[in-house]
Amino acid sequence: MIRQKSFSNEKPTLYLVPTPIGNLNEMTPRAIDILNSVDIIACEDTRNSGQLLKHFNISKRLITYQNFNETSSTKGIINLLSQGNNIALISDAGYPLINDPGQRVVSEVTALGYNVVPISGCSAFLNGLVASGLVAQPFIFIGFLPPSTHECIKKLNLYKSYPMTLIMYEAPHRIEKMLKSCLEVLGDRHICIARELTKVHEEFIRGTISEILPVANELKGEMVVVIDGKHDDYEKDIDIGQILNMVNQSIASGMSTSAAIKEVAKQTGISKNQIYDYVHRQSEEKGVC
Numbered sequence: 001m002i003r004q005k006s007f008s009n010e011k012p013t014l015y016l017v018p019t020p021i022g023n024l025n026e027m028t029p030r031a032i033d034i035l036n037s038v039d040i041i042a043c044e045d046t047r048n049s050g051q052l053l054k055h056f057n058i059s060k061r062l063i064t065y066q067n068f069n070e071t072s073s074t075k076g077i078i079n080l081l082s083q084g085n086n087i088a089l090i091s092d093a094g095y096p097l098i099n100d101p102g103q104r105v106v107s108e109v110t111a112l113g114y115n116v117v118p119i120s121g122c123s124a125f126l127n128g129l130v131a132s133g134l135v136a137q138p139f140i141f142i143g144f145l146p147p148s149t150h151e152c153i154k155k156l157n158l159y160k161s162y163p164m165t166l167i168m169y170e171a172p173h174r175i176e177k178m179l180k181s182c183l184e185v186l187g188d189r190h191i192c193i194a195r196e197l198t199k200v201h202e203e204f205i206r207g208t209i210s211e212i213l214p215v216a217n218e219l220k221g222e223m224v225v226v227i228d229g230k231h232d233d234y235e236k237d238i239d240i241g242q243i244l245n246m247v248n249q250s251i252a253s254g255m256s257t258s259a260a261i262k263e264v265a266k267q268t269g270i271s272k273n274q275i276y277d278y279v280h281r282q283s284e285e286k287g288v289c
């Protein structure tokens with residue numbers, strides 16, 4: 001067991017300092033004080049953080065801490081703590097560790113018994129969650145889903161039976177594809193896309209996935225996707241019988257099976273592979289295959 005009383009020992013400290021996710025007025029006086037008081041600031045990108053620090057007139061030695069060099073950066077930070085330096089870890093925006101570097105150094109530094117002190121501030125997912133209008137707890141913060149549709153669907157299958165609110169980060173060029181995968185796996189749930197939080201163009205788009213999908217590829221900027229947890233009524237959302245009827249009607253009107261599947265995929269937002277599976281299962285049940 002290791003007990004840490006943050007402010008009643010002489011050990012060096014690693015401070016976890018959040019930085020604004022857009023609006024610079026959200027930098028707190030305490031965060032500024034801590035950055036001014038430490039010996040060294042570890043950051044993701046010295047150019048980005050250099051600009052932020054300049055804005056607040058903070059002049060400090062900067063070192064980099066990135067995921068790709070976590071092992072050596074962690075060793076470096078531990079070495080600096082062992083020499084008595086207090087260090088602040090910051091990321092480009094929001095909290096370090098939240099979809100940003102820092103996990104390894106915090107695990108190792110706590111295990112060695114140094115102080116690790118978090119400074120309050122914001123993380124985009126919390127702003128998104130509390131304003132979403134969806135149930136705020138329990139929730140699960142997932143972060144980014146994998147970019148490949150196959151892996152994304154696999155991940156979503158893990159969460160699809162969870163009754164808690166799901167929170168994800170997504171990039172604008174992938175949001176449409178991601179929402180299609182969500183529709184396919186989770187059903188037509190209520191969601192909120194929280195865009196450009198704390199910035200001039202902040203926007204909340206609330207509705208069902210199928211209502212939001214048509215505008216998804218117009219959405220720009222940074223975004224948090226908050227998705228309602230599983231309720232029984234979402235079970236009925238993908239009506240396989242209806243999907244098969246649509247495919248069968250298109251085939252009856254003269255389309256090939258693959259063209260019919262493609263057309264129904266376009267109309268419903270469900271992937272061609274998923275519809276192909278339904279059609280294949282239907283054929284097997286009828287003994288056609």
Ligand code: SAM
Pocket residue numbers: 021022091093094095096097098099100122123124125168169170171194195196197198199222223224
């Ligand atoms: N450490 C950050 C935090 O605590 O929120 C997250 C960093 S992660 C690399 C960047 C992602 O966070 C963006 O792609 C976006 O999904 C989300 N994000 C960051 N700032 C945002 C903002 N102002 N509005 C909406 N989403 C934001």
